[in-house]
Amino acid sequence: MTTETAAPPETHAFEADVSKLLHMMVHSVYSDRDVFLRELISNAADACEKLRYEGIATPALLGDDPHPRISLTLDPDQGRLTIEDNGIGMTAADMGETLGTIARSGTKAFMDRLAADAGKADSQLIGQFGVGFYSAFMVAREVEVFSRRAGTDAAACWRSDGLGTYTIAPVDLTEAPPRGTRVVLHLLDDAKSYAERFTVERIVKAQSGHVPVPITLLEKPDAEGNLVADGAALWLKPRSEISEEDYADFYRSVAGQYDKPAHTIHYRAEGRYEYSVLTFIPQSKPFDLFDPDRKGHIKLYVRRVFITDEAPVLPRYLRFVRGLVDSTDLPLNMSREMIQDSPVLAAIQKGVTGRLLGELQKLADSDGDAYLQIWENFGAVLKEGLYEDFERREALLGLARFKSTRSGDGWRSLKDYVADLRENQTAIYYATGNDLDRLSTSPQLEGFRARGIEVLLLPDQVDNFWTTVGVDHEGKPFKSVTQGGTDLTLIPLSDDTEAPVQADSDAVDGFLAFARNALAGAVSDVRVSERLTSSAVCLVAPESGMDRQLEKLLASAGQLPQAALPILEINPGHALIQKLAVVEDADELKADLAHLLLDQARIADGEQPSDARAFAERLDRLMRRAVD
Numbered sequence: 001m002t003t004e005t006a007a008p009p010e011t012h013a014f015e016a017d018v019s020k021l022l023h024m025m026v027h028s029v030y031s032d033r034d035v036f037l038r039e040l041i042s043n044a045a046d047a048c049e050k051l052r053y054e055g056i057a058t059p060a061l062l063g064d065d066p067h068p069r070i071s072l073t074l075d076p077d078q079g080r081l082t083i084e085d086n087g088i089g090m091t092a093a094d095m096g097e098t099l100g101t102i103a104r105s106g107t108k109a110f111m112d113r114l115a116a117d118a119g120k121a122d123s124q125l126i127g128q129f130g131v132g133f134y135s136a137f138m139v140a141r142e143v144e145v146f147s148r149r150a151g152t153d154a155a156a157c158w159r160s161d162g163l164g165t166y167t168i169a170p171v172d173l174t175e176a177p178p179r180g181t182r183v184v185l186h187l188l189d190d191a192k193s194y195a196e197r198f199t200v201e202r203i204v205k206a207q208s209g210h211v212p213v214p215i216t217l218l219e220k221p222d223a224e225g226n227l228v229a230d231g232a233a234l235w236l237k238p239r240s241e242i243s244e245e246d247y248a249d250f251y252r253s254v255a256g257q258y259d260k261p262a263h264t265i266h267y268r269a270e271g272r273y274e275y276s277v278l279t280f281i282p283q284s285k286p287f288d289l290f291d292p293d294r295k296g297h298i299k300l301y302v303r304r305v306f307i308t309d310e311a312p313v314l315p316r317y318l319r320f321v322r323g324l325v326d327s328t329d330l331p332l333n334m335s336r337e338m339i340q341d342s343p344v345l346a347a348i349q350k351g352v353t354g355r356l357l358g359e360l361q362k363l364a365d366s367d368g369d370a371y372l373q374i375w376e377n378f379g380a381v382l383k384e385g386l387y388e389d390f391e392r393r394e395a396l397l398g399l400a401r402f403k404s405t406r407s408g409d410g411w412r413s414l415k416d417y418v419a420d421l422r423e424n425q426t427a428i429y430y431a432t433g434n435d436l437d438r439l440s441t442s443p444q445l446e447g448f449r450a451r452g453i454e455v456l457l458l459p460d461q462v463d464n465f466w467t468t469v470g471v472d473h474e475g476k477p478f479k480s481v482t483q484g485g486t487d488l489t490l491i492p493l494s495d496d497t498e499a500p501v502q503a504d505s506d507a508v509d510g511f512l513a514f515a516r517n518a519l520a521g522a523v524s525d526v527r528v529s530e531r532l533t534s535s536a537v538c539l540v541a542p543e544s545g546m547d548r549q550l551e552k553l554l555a556s557a558g559q560l561p562q563a564a565l566p567i568l569e570i571n572p573g574h575a576l577i578q579k580l581a582v583v584e585d586a587d588e589l590k591a592d593l594a595h596l597l598l599d600q601a602r603i604a605d606g607e608q609p610s611d612a613r614a615f616a617e618r619l620d621r622l623m624r625r626a627v628d
């Protein structure tokens with residue numbers, strides 16, 4: 001059988017982004033060029049898995065060659081390395097779509113980072129992201145891809161020197177694999193060692209030993225092939241037979257990560273449903289951790305057949321976990337969409353989520369330092385579960401670690417917090433913000449410090465949300481230090497704290513009334529504070545109102561028409577307030593000072609004065625008075 005080969009190759013220009021990427025690859029100073037082989041083997045394995053999946057519905061695609069395989073053929077004389085698979089293959093149109101554009105989401109993220117770094121070709125970045133097919137140009141002066149899509153009678157060749165253009169042309173069927181893809185690398189002079197057995201074998205063993213497709217190595221084009229990786233599914237082997245390196249290697253190939261796993265969880269669930277789980281918690285934050293789509297990365301297999309990595313195997317707040325679940329019970333011939341809605345998948349999700357949280361708790365109990373490393377990387381994501389997963393809120397609260405007015409450089413658990421509750425303390429106090437340093441010096445904390453009451457300092461955006469959903473712990477509600485009254489007076493001052501000086505309350509009341517009037521429209525009330533010991537003023541939210549930080553966040557996102565007016569709290573023991581309270585007949589000065597005090601409280605909260613011009617004028621008047 002032959003195809004029409006007369007058509008001349010069509011020349012195409014790479015997408016602008018691809019050209020940029022290629023330029024970088026070619027001029028890369030990245031020392032670990034070996035990664036190109038992992039990328040190409042992983043593409044070949046993906047192609048085999050895609051075929052395995054399509055072969056379920058259309059067994060004819062597999063023909064008389066049902067077993068997936070990858071071969072690596074070396075040609076040291078010609079300086080060539082060929083990677084061939086009998087997977088799904090590509091049509092000429094597929095090649096145009098996938099090998100001239102950037103398909104890979106990781107590569108897109110890589111390009112974004114590159115753009116953000118003003119085009120600096122940082123070799124570290126290549127290592128961090130991996131850049132798929134194009135990494136071939138780190139070692140090759142020319143790349144040819146011969147491919148034949150399963151079930152078709154046509155083959156095509158893609159060819160490029162990586163310098164701006166590529167060609168696609170139909171080729172005779174004898175030039176392509178009977179099914180699948182052959183990638184031929186014409187190696188650069190300084191990359192000829194990639195056509196040597198020793199080098200290639202070492203790299204495969206180190207990087208791709210656990211891809212679920214067997215890999216054979218041919219030392220020369222016509223040599224006998226040697227098996228260098230058996231394609232056995234690592235996750236189905238007993239734990240006792242798997243070394244830490246095996247796990248780390250598998251993690252890198254399954255997760256496309258370049259670090260080591262911080263924690264590995266491998267087990268087989270037996271009972272109503274049977275499935276194997278092999279998951280990893282990365283050691284560093286993946287680049288897409290805070291992408292808005294919050295996509296998970298667990299691959300779903302059914303009896304060793306890769307089905308999808310889009311299924312919601314884990315809740316979104318566990319999206320940092322990498323790995324796979326292989327189910328025995330899901331039917332293989334179900335569409336991906338139906339699988340997503342299947343009760344079996346729901347049961348698996350429940351089981352795996354519970355187990356992962358349980359394992360994290362075990363780690364927290366047995367190796368606090370290792371656990372804290374995980375929390376530091378992923379705590380902000382796990383806390384989303386406090387908001388979204390009511391059923392596991394207790395478990396998640398148990399896992400949560402916090403910075404607090406007592407944590408110093410360490411972290412505090414709620415168990416620690418509750419153990420140190422002060423007499424009469426009925427709530428767990430917290431302050432939210434986006435800057436830990438500013439939070440820890442905020443005036444609202446003064447009264448709590450004076451009473452030795454610990455305040456949790458919550459700097460992540462998600463903290464503004466979960467704290468509002470009625471969370472409590474051991475019967476103690478969470479309460480914002482900037483919200484409503486505090487009843488702090490019921491809690492005694494610490495022994496080393498002097499009782500605040502109380503000013504003549506009539507005079508203070510008079511000033512409060514004056515300030516209420518002067519600041520009408522800017523605050524909802526002006527009142528005496530229990531929170532302050534050294535600062536003169538602070539702003540708080542009304543008792544029934546939203547926490548101030550959340551309100552600001554929602555208002556700035558346009559989700560609140562207008563933030564509610566705050567309450568200005570005044571420290572009656574503060575020298576300035578005491579003096580101000582007894583000033584008579586100087587209403588203009590007192591009004592200026594009341595406004596300046598309000599602006600001062602806003603600034604302490606990380607805000608701007610409400611009217612910059614009026615603020616400057618008031619300050620100007622005051623400074624003139626001071627020097628007159």
Ligand SMILES: Nc1ncnc2c1ncn2[C@@H]1O[C@H](COP(=O)(O)OP(=O)(O)OP(=O)(O)O)[C@@H](O)[C@H]1O
Nearest residue numbers: 043044047089090098103104105106132133134181
């Ligand atoms: N051996 C192959 N067989 C079939 N298709 C391939 C093969 N190699 C590459 N491709 C196609 O080219 C595309 C681009 O490959 P590339 O490695 O750049 O990204 P990717 O594999 O899609 O990325 P990711 O690893 O993030 O999924 C692949 O998605 C696939 O469609």
